[in-house]
Amino acid sequence: MSRSKLAALALIVAGIAAGVAFALLTRKHETPPATTVPASAPVDDFEPTAANAAAAPGPAPEGMIWIPGGEFSMGAADPLGKDANVVGMQATEDSRPIHRVRVNGFWMDKTEVTNRQFSAFVKATGYVTVAERTPTAEEFPGAPPESLIAGSVVFSPPDHEVPLDSHFRWWSYVHGAYWRHPAGPQSNLDGRDDYPVVHVAYEDAEAFAKWAGKRLPTEAEWEFAARGGLSGALYPWGNEFLIDGRFMANTHQGHFPNQDTQADAHGGIALVAQYPANDYGLFDVAGNVWEWTSDWYRPDYYRAPTADGVADNPGGPADSYDPSEPGVAKRVHRGGSFLCTEQYCSRYMVGTRGKGESSTGTNHLGIRLVQDPS
Numbered sequence: 001m002s003r004s005k006l007a008a009l010a011l012i013v014a015g016i017a018a019g020v021a022f023a024l025l026t027r028k029h030e031t032p033p034a035t036t037v038p039a040s041a042p043v044d045d046f047e048p049t050a051a052n053a054a055a056a057p058g059p060a061p062e063g064m065i066w067i068p069g070g071e072f073s074m075g076a077a078d079p080l081g082k083d084a085n086v087v088g089m090q091a092t093e094d095s096r097p098i099h100r101v102r103v104n105g106f107w108m109d110k111t112e113v114t115n116r117q118f119s120a121f122v123k124a125t126g127y128v129t130v131a132e133r134t135p136t137a138e139e140f141p142g143a144p145p146e147s148l149i150a151g152s153v154v155f156s157p158p159d160h161e162v163p164l165d166s167h168f169r170w171w172s173y174v175h176g177a178y179w180r181h182p183a184g185p186q187s188n189l190d191g192r193d194d195y196p197v198v199h200v201a202y203e204d205a206e207a208f209a210k211w212a213g214k215r216l217p218t219e220a221e222w223e224f225a226a227r228g229g230l231s232g233a234l235y236p237w238g239n240e241f242l243i244d245g246r247f248m249a250n251t252h253q254g255h256f257p258n259q260d261t262q263a264d265a266h267g268g269i270a271l272v273a274q275y276p277a278n279d280y281g282l283f284d285v286a287g288n289v290w291e292w293t294s295d296w297y298r299p300d301y302y303r304a305p306t307a308d309g310v311a312d313n314p315g316g317p318a319d320s321y322d323p324s325e326p327g328v329a330k331r332v333h334r335g336g337s338f339l340c341t342e343q344y345c346s347r348y349m350v351g352t353r354g355k356g357e358s359s360t361g362t363n364h365l366g367i368r369l370v371q372d373p374s
C-alpha cells in the first residue's frame with residue numbers, strides 16, 4: 001500500500017480533513033514548547049498486567065468506577081492471523097514499541113459522556129461549543145468569507161461503492177451541525193438523551209471536565225482502563241472479535257462506507273452501554289464513538305527509553321507531530337467508533353491509536369472523563 005494511502009487511512013481514523021473543503025477545520029495553533037519525551041523502554045512482547053491491589057479509596061462518584069492502576073504493557077502488536085495487506089496491520093504501526101507503563105489509580109466514567117450530561121453543563125453555564133462559533137478571518141487567513149460559517153464534520157456516506165482513497169467521499173462539513181443537531185440543522189436529540197455527546201472539540205471537552213470536577217484521561221490511563229486487566233489482548237474482551245457469535249462493540253459491518261448491514265444491531269451511533277462491559281466495568285471502550293485523551297499525538301512517543309524501563313504516569317509528548325499532516329497539532333483519540341471496520345479503520349483494537357486536530361469535532365467523536373482520588 002502506498003504511503004499516500006496510508007496517510008488517507010490515518011486521516012479517516014482521525015476523523016479530520018485537510019484541504020480546501022475542510023479548511024475551516026484546521027485552526028491556527030500556538031507552537032507547543034519543545035519536546036521532552038518521557039520515556040519508556042521497549043520490550044519485545046506483552047508482559048502480564050500487575051494491577052495495584054489496594055481497594056477503591058471510597059465510594060464511587062456517580063457513574064464512575066475505580067480503575068486500580070498498576071503496571072502494564074502498552075501498545076499493539078501485529079494481529080496474528082491477519083493479512084499484512086489489510087488495514088488491521090497498518091493500524092498498529094504507531095503503537096509500538098510495546099513498552100511498560102505505570103499509572104496511578106483513578107475513577108473513570110463507566111460510559112461515554114451523554115447528551116443528557118452535556119446538556120446539564122450547557123444549561124448551567126451557557127457554554128457555546130466550538131462548532132457553534134463562527135470562524136473568523138483571523139483564525140483562517142485566506143479563507144473565502146462565505147466559508148466562515150459555523151458547523152462541524154458529519155459522516156455523509158455515498159449510496160454506492162467508492163474508492164477508499166479520499167475521506168472527502170464520505171465526510172462533509174455541515175453548516176449548523178453541532179452537539180444538539182448532530183446530523184445538521186434538521187436533526188435533533190429527540191430520544192437521544194443517553195447517546196454519547198458528539199461534535200465536541202478538545203476545548204469543549206476540557207470545559208465540560210472542569211465544570212464536572214473531572215479531567216480527560218491520559219492516553220496511558222485510557223489504555224490501562226480499556227484493557228481491563230488483560231495483557232496484550234486485541235480487544236478489551238479478548239482476542240476474538242465475536243464471542244459465541246455475539247458482537248461486543250458497535251462498529252461497522254458490510255461494505256464501507258456505503259453499506260452498513262448493522263449486524264451488530266446498531267447502524268450509526270448507539271445508546272451507551274448496549275454491549276457488555278470490560279472486566280473493569282467500562283462500556284464502549286471499543287466502538288461507538290472515539291474519545292479524546294489529553295496527550296498530544298506523536299507517532300514516535302513510545303520509543304524513548306527511561307532509566308528504569310517503566311514510563312511513570314506518562315502524560316504525552318510536549319508537542320504534536322503527525323507526518324501525514326505536518327503543522328497540524330493533534331491530540332490522541334482512543335477507542336474507535338461506529339465507523340470502524342477492518343476494511344478501513346480497525347482501530348477498535350485496544351492498543352491502537354487515533355488522532356485529531358484539537359478544534360475538530362465530528363459526529364463520531366465524544367468524551368469519557370476521569371477523576372483523581374481526593
Ligand SMILES: [Ca+2]
Nearest residue numbers: 250251264266
Ligand atoms: Ca454498528
